[in-house]
Amino acid sequence: MTTQEFETRYREQIRDILNRLQSAIATSSQLEHTIVDIGEAVQVLSRDVESFLAEQRSGSEDGSLS
Numbered sequence: 001m002t003t004q005e006f007e008t009r010y011r012e013q014i015r016d017i018l019n020r021l022q023s024a025i026a027t028s029s030q031l032e033h034t035i036v037d038i039g040e041a042v043q044v045l046s047r048d049v050e051s052f053l054a055e056q057r058s059g060s061e062d063g064s065l066s
Helices: 003-062
Strands: none
Touching: none
16 A cells, blocks of 8 residues: 555545544434423423313312313
């Protein structure tokens, strides 16, 4: 292998590694946003369930059948 061939191979491998790293970072960023969205959805659902259960409990205490 000549110095020129070695240099060309090295540059190609570095370019490939950097492209893969850039793709991984983009995927990681998308995943982070998705996880945040899911967390917020779980919080909203939890609040809704707690609110609903509290209403049901207070309705039961009042003797109403809602």
